[in-house]
Amino acid sequence: MLTVETIAQWMNGWTKDIKANKGYLNELDSVIGDGDHGSNLARGADAIEAALLTAPDDVPSTFKAVAMAIVSKVGGASGALYGTAFLEMYKESQRTTDMVKILDKAMKAMEKRGDSKPGEKTMLDVWEPVVKAAKRGNVTPIVIDDAVESTKDMKATKGRASYVGEKSIGHLDPGAVSSGYLFHNLFEVGLVG
């Protein structure tokens, strides 16, 4: 069930994964981008943990606290995209407690923010199949991993990686990997299945 506690558990799992894989995310990003995805997100992870140390009052304010931590600390495309996603979760969670609906809205807001669609080697290539599976109630760790892996053979047409064009093929998208961590933890706390 969507509560302040389950969101906090979800976020703590995600921030732990981000910090444990900070170097790996930087490495992935240095091949096709500007090499700071891990460091940027790790800064955000610290800010998220700090923001949730004192439990927020309700579900929307929990999402808002996460969004503000990301927006103010992460920077770059990943800060804007994850920040947009959590701001949308803040808005949508005032209307519903259905996590699938909330995720769907968040994804659409990210698409709009980045002027991007699935297939462009971005985090959306993880969001889209996972949200789709969540609608059918069949999210599994394999679905998430397959979505992350699918970015490997794609050619980047959005984001900093698009500047290297063909050379982006053969490398995982770092945003897809960090979104993979996000969804693995969401699955583990039982908010999607």
Place this chain on the structure above:
Amino acid sequence: MTLGIVIVSHVAGLAAGVKTLVEQGAADVAITTAGGTDEGEIGTSVAKINAAIESNTADEVLAFYDLGSAKMNLSMAIEMSPKPVHLYDVALVEGAYTAGALLQAGVDLATVQEQLSQLKIK
């Protein structure tokens, strides 16, 4: 109604440099900048962009940026700002310079936009 310019870059020095260049032809136009992250590293910051919009003395601003993620943070800042902001997907240096020179000459917004449309690159 007055029009100002906001310059957003991943690098503080780049934003400041573009401002210096634009000012040469636009001495009376309010120009503010947001460059780099809050930590002074390469990147953009919603808070800094917000401050550049709010501290600009003009009633409305024309915003120029360098690379894609600057646009995303700029559009977040715009959503949070009560001040009208016009965002252009044009070459940063040429776009900001053109807008500055035209605003200095007292040209209206529609004409500035018409000129800027020819510099669209992203």
